[in-house]
Every structure is written in structure tokens, then in C-alpha cells.
Amino acid sequence: MWSIGLNCRISTKVTSIFVTFAYLIMLSSTCGATPTLDTPIIDPKSRFHPVYSREGMVVSQEIIASRIGANILALGGNAVDAAVATGFALAVSLPRAGNLAGGGFMLIHLTKRNETIALDFREVAPAQASRDMFLDLNGDVDNELARSSIKSSGVPGTVAGFLHAHESYGRLPLRQVIQPAIDLASKGIVVSVDLAHSIISRANRLRRNPATENYYFKSSGAFYQPGDRFIQKDLADTIRRIGVDGHAGFYEKKTAKLIVEQMKHSGGLITLDDLKNYRVVERKPICVYYQDKNICSMPPPSSGGVHLLQMLNILEDWDLDTLGHNSAAYIHRLVESMRRAYADRSAYLGDPDFYDVPVSQILDKRYAARLRKEIDLSKASLSSDVYPGLAIDPDRLLRNLNKPVKESVETTHFSTRDKWGNTTSTTTTLNFSFGSGISVAGAGFLLNNEMDDFSAKPGSPNGYGLIGGVANEIQPGKRPLSAMTPVIVFDSTGDPLMATGSPGGSTIISVVLQVILNILEFDMGIAEATAAARIHHQWLPDRVGYEKGISIDTLNILRNMGHSMDEAPRVLGSTQTVSKGALGGSIGASDTRRDGAGAAPQN
Numbered sequence: 001m002w003s004i005g006l007n008c009r010i011s012t013k014v015t016s017i018f019v020t021f022a023y024l025i026m027l028s029s030t031c032g033a034t035p036t037l038d039t040p041i042i043d044p045k046s047r048f049h050p051v052y053s054r055e056g057m058v059v060s061q062e063i064i065a066s067r068i069g070a071n072i073l074a075l076g077g078n079a080v081d082a083a084v085a086t087g088f089a090l091a092v093s094l095p096r097a098g099n100l101a102g103g104g105f106m107l108i109h110l111t112k113r114n115e116t117i118a119l120d121f122r123e124v125a126p127a128q129a130s131r132d133m134f135l136d137l138n139g140d141v142d143n144e145l146a147r148s149s150i151k152s153s154g155v156p157g158t159v160a161g162f163l164h165a166h167e168s169y170g171r172l173p174l175r176q177v178i179q180p181a182i183d184l185a186s187k188g189i190v191v192s193v194d195l196a197h198s199i200i201s202r203a204n205r206l207r208r209n210p211a212t213e214n215y216y217f218k219s220s221g222a223f224y225q226p227g228d229r230f231i232q233k234d235l236a237d238t239i240r241r242i243g244v245d246g247h248a249g250f251y252e253k254k255t256a257k258l259i260v261e262q263m264k265h266s267g268g269l270i271t272l273d274d275l276k277n278y279r280v281v282e283r284k285p286i287c288v289y290y291q292d293k294n295i296c297s298m299p300p301p302s303s304g305g306v307h308l309l310q311m312l313n314i315l316e317d318w319d320l321d322t323l324g325h326n327s328a329a330y331i332h333r334l335v336e337s338m339r340r341a342y343a344d345r346s347a348y349l350g351d352p353d354f355y356d357v358p359v360s361q362i363l364d365k366r367y368a369a370r371l372r373k374e375i376d377l378s379k380a381s382l383s384s385d386v387y388p389g390l391a392i393d394p395d396r397l398l399r400n401l402n403k404p405v406k407e408s409v410e411t412t413h414f415s416t417r418d419k420w421g422n423t424t425s426t427t428t429t430l431n432f433s434f435g436s437g438i439s440v441a442g443a444g445f446l447l448n449n450e451m452d453d454f455s456a457k458p459g460s461p462n463g464y465g466l467i468g469g470v471a472n473e474i475q476p477g478k479r480p481l482s483a484m485t486p487v488i489v490f491d492s493t494g495d496p497l498m499a500t501g502s503p504g505g506s507t508i509i510s511v512v513l514q515v516i517l518n519i520l521e522f523d524m525g526i527a528e529a530t531a532a533a534r535i536h537h538q539w540l541p542d543r544v545g546y547e548k549g550i551s552i553d554t555l556n557i558l559r560n561m562g563h564s565m566d567e568a569p570r571v572l573g574s575t576q577t578v579s580k581g582a583l584g585g586s587i588g589a590s591d592t593r594r595d596g597a598g599a600a601p602q603n
């Protein structure tokens with residue numbers, strides 16, 4: 001298989017070893033060092049190439065934020081410092097998704113300690129939240145209340161998460177790590193096409209809240225245009241207070257008071273006590289072997305890790321590479337695995353501190369074998385015939401859910417790697433684009449609408465068409481179920497090979513799955529694996545979304561097998577990937593699906 005080359009691939013399949021070996025000998029004279037069979041190398045046949053660095057790398061949705069992170073590496077920071085600097089910078093430069101008042105998950109692998117940590121800084125339901133808080137008098141879910149009111153905001157976790165990561169695992173002083181974000185906000189950023197567009201496309205929602213209108217529109221009410229300077233003074237002051245007082249600079253004192261004033265003003269539930277009591281949870285990552293690679297991801301309250309690993313377990317036994325990338329036979333197996341995993345998600349997943357999530361049963365290879373056996377390789381199953389597989393009454397879950405989901409969505413992922421091999425993988429979110437659309441007046445940031453990720457009523461879909469039950473019902477202090485799937489893949493020697501993740505609501509898990517399989521099964525480098533067309537299925541509705549790039553012949557075969565294939569209304573996900581690079585450096589690949597993303601090498 002002539003697939004080696006500039007693309008710094010990270011998979012060497014047995015079938016390609018002999019040709020690879022011969023080709024490596026040819027390459028070694030031009031590379032200036034002698035690669036080994038395990039050495040990620042370069043692919044002259046790929047149309048997509050990653051960014052290379054001899055040292056560290058930061059990849060995020062905003063090249064400005066990536067460069068800030070890479071500069072922190074150059075100043076002697078480690079991958080965690082770089083992640084925290086990037087995260088704060090995204091809160092300034094990517095207001096639709098980067099955030100201070102959202103939540104997220106960060107996986108950290110520390111090479112020296114050979115330890116991987118899963119930080120959970122997901123939002124929590126305020127103490128005054130209650131199970132039926134989003135139901136109207138008829139007992140139906142009031143989507144406006146659940147998605148666009150201030151009651152949709154959970155107690156924010158992002159700042160606590162970043163500070164915890166920095167304090168526990170960073171090297172540089174907080175002020176140094178946080179200063180670039182303060183500068184971005186106070187001196188202003190040049191408005192990008194993406195930023196201008198994101199505001200225009202959400203204008204109605206953003207104008208409903210006076211503070212938001214004040215922050216994201218010119219004083220005349222006009223839109224910011226690409227090339228304008230966009231200054232966020234209140235936000236700069238808020239980040240400065242975090243730099244001075246750390247955790248208390250956000251969860252107590254002035255910022256906390258401003259949040260609570262906004263709550264009182266707009267009928268929200270978050271109190272000073274809720275803020276003061278917010279805690280980051282360090283969890284053990286969940287990992288399974290896919291062939292000889294150990295894949296580690298986030299445990300609940302993310303569903304992402306559990307179902308990514310479950311799908312890999314189901315798929316592992318088929319020779320996927322021989323089926324051909326994005327062939328009908330391959331896509332059929334993907335869809336049927338997704339159908340079963342998302343069915344399980346609806347029943348069994350929730351905050352593990354409130355609900356006994358059967359993680360080990362779902363990840364049991366024998367359970368995967370049982371599900372795989374159910375799959376008819378010649379025709380599609382009907383989602384209405386597929387139930388959560390661990391024996392539970394599914395009837396209460398099934399409703400009329402065949403409506404397409406219209407809500408537009410935003411979240412953001414960033415990955416970092418330093419010259420010591422320490423690696424981070426972080427996904428953070430406000431939930432929808434610009435969260436609830438409500439800003440904290442005087443503090444310069446938006447509030448999340450993450451409470452919609454709870455199951456407001458068993459069987460009723462959230463903003464991504466995902467349904468849930470008791471496991472994910474609202475309770476005070478509980479964390480809503482998430483699909484965010486930060487992941488780190490380890491090679492057969494236990495070294496971190498790559499980190500990736502994506503936004504995309506319910507599609508996150510399937511997007512991350514495909515990028516990993518593109519690399520491990522189809523011998524693609526990380527840039528090519530990122531660019532390849534994707535599909536998505538989530539059990540209900542019983543449809544498969546696909547991106548442009550799947551051939552009509554393939555679609556016809558899949559339709560003949562019984563799959564309902566629809567072109568996805570928007571691209572699927574936006575992955576940001578770092579990997580161990582050629583001869584010990586790092587490589588990075590950002591997704592071209594959304595404008596402005598970039599991989600920044602440490603120079």
C-alpha cells in the first residue's frame with residue numbers, strides 16, 4: 001500500500017509494512033534522519049497535510065487562540081498552560097462558543113507521571129432547579145423556557161475547570177497564562193468573516209437581551225463588519241479579576257454579584273451559594289483497546305466517551321479497511337453501530353453522581369458482540385425495532401421524533417501537545433451558538449443554556465433531537481448529560497499518539513468515531529482524516545445525515561438497503577487534532593469546515 005509520506009501518519013497496518021519499509025529507506029536520505037516503522041511520516045499522495053513542529057502544537061477553532069497557546073509553549077509552558085491560555089483566548093475571540101460561563105471537559109495526559117486525568121467542569125443545575133421546571137400547564141416541554149430563558153443556564157464550570165487544570169498541572173504563573181486573553185479583549189480583535197457571520201445569523205436572538213445587544217452590535221445598532229476592531233472592555237475586566245483573585249475572582253466578589261444581579265433581573269435561579277459551591281470533579285478516564293491502541297475518553301456525565309468506545313467495540317471485529325472508506329458496506333456498519341449506541345444513551349446515561357450508569361456493562365466486549373450479531377449486514381434495521389439493549393422498558397422513550405432538528409449549534413474543541421509529549425484534549429460549550437443569548441450586564445460574557453441538555457421530560461427531544469429518561473432528569477446539583485467527546489489515543493507502547501474532539505451537539509460522538517477510524521483503519525494522516533466526508537445517525541429520528549462527498553452510487557445502495565439518507569443541513573463537526581509528529585515533534589490538523597480554525601506550531 002503506497003500510502004506513506006508527508007502526512008505524518010500514525011498507523012502502520014501490517015498489510016502495508018513491507019512496502020512502507022522499502023519506501024522509508026528511500027525517504028530517509030531526504031528526511032535527514034532514519035525513521036523507524038513506528039515513525040509517523042509524510043504522505044506524498046495525500047491532498048491534505050498537517051502543520052508540523054519540532055516541539056509543541058496547539059490546534060483550535062481560532063488561529064488567534066492557537067497562536068496564543070503556542071506562544072505559551074514557547075515561553076516554557078506545558079500543554080496544560082497552553083490549553084488554559086487557548087481556552088481563555090477563545091472566550092474572547094469566539095464568543096459563539098468559547099466561554100467563561102459555560103462548561104466542558106478536559107483530558108490531560110502527563111507523560112512523566114504516565115497518568116491521564118479527566119476533568120469534569122460541566123455546568124450544574126442550580127439548587128432551586130426542579131424536575132419539571134420546563135413543563136407548561138399541559139405537561140409539555142416549553143422549549144423557549146428550556147433553551148432561551150435565563151432559567152436555561154446551569155451554574156458555569158469553565159473558569160473553575162481552567163483554573164483547576166492550571167493550578168494542578170500547569171507550570172507558568174496564572175497571570176502570564178491569562179494575560180493574552182485580557183489583551184485580546186481590551187485592545188480588541190479584528191472582526192473575522194466568521195465572527196461577523198455568526199452575529200448576523202443569530203441577530204434576532206442576540207438583540208432580545210439589552211446587554212447582549214450592547215456587547216455584540218455597534219452603538220448605532222449596526223453589525224460589526226469583517227475588518228472592524230471589536231473591543232470587549234467589560235470582558236477584559238472580568239478576566240483581569242480572575243487573574244487577580246483566581247477562583248474567587250469569578251465565583252465570588254464582583255463577578256458573582258453581577259451574575260446574581262442578572263439572575264434577579266431576568267428571573268434566573270443561580271444564587272451566590274450556587275456559584276460558591278461549584279466544584280470541578282477529577283474523574284478517571286474510560287478507556288478500551290481498539291486492536292492495539294488504547295482509546296481514552298471522558299466518562300459520564302459525558303455520554304461521548306461511553307458511546308464512542310461502545311461503537312469501536314462493535315466495529316472492531318469487522319475488517320473495515322477491506323470494505324473501503326465510505327463504501328456502502330462500511331457506512332452501513334457505522335450506522336447500525338450508532339443506532340444501538342444512541343438507543344442505549346437515551347436510557348442509561350446521566351450524571352454518575354445521581355444515577356448508577358452501567359458503564360462497564362455498556363463497554364463489555366461481550367455486549368458489543370451481542371449487538372454486532374443483531375446487525376443484518378444486508379439491510380437497515382428500523383430504529384423503532386431497536387431498543388436500549390440492557391433490558392429496560394423502552395416504551396416510555398418512543399415518541400413522534402421524526403422531525404428534523406433545526407437548532408443551529410456551537411461548541412468548541414482544542415488540543416495541545418508540548419515538547420515533552422504531555423497532551424490535552426478539551427471540549428467546552430455554551431450549548432447553542434451564543435448560549436442562552438443572555439449576557440451578564442457589566443461582566444461582558446454570555447450565559448449558557450446547558451439546562452436543555454437535561455431530559456426535561458422522558459421521551460421529549462432536546463435541541464439536538466436527543467431524548468433521555470430518568471437517568472438524565474433535572475435534579476438540583478446534577479450535571480446534564482453531554483455528548484462532548486474529548487479523546488486521547490495511545491499507541492501500543494502507551495505513549496499518547498493523538499488527541500482530538502469536536503463540536504456538533506449529538507453529532508460529536510459519531511464525528512470523533514469517524515476521524516479515529518479514518519486514521520486507524522484507513523491509514524489516513526490526521527489532515528486527510530479530518531477532511532473526509534462524514535455521516536451521522538442517532539437512532540431517532542430514523543435518518544442518516546451525510547456530507548457532500550459520499551457518492552450517489554453509495555447513497556443508492558444504502559437507500560436500497562433501507563436507510564433513509566438525507567444531506568445534512570450543515571457540515572458535521574469541526575475536529576481539532578494534535579498528534580505525535582515525525583521524529584518526535586508534533587503535528588496538528590484543524591478542520592476546514594468552519595472558517596478561522598488553525599494549527600499553531602511552537603516556534
Ligand code: DON
Binds near residue numbers: 508
Ligand atoms: O454538551 C453537549 O453535548 C452539548 N451542549 C454540546 C453542544 C454542541 O456541541 C453545539 N455545537 N456545535
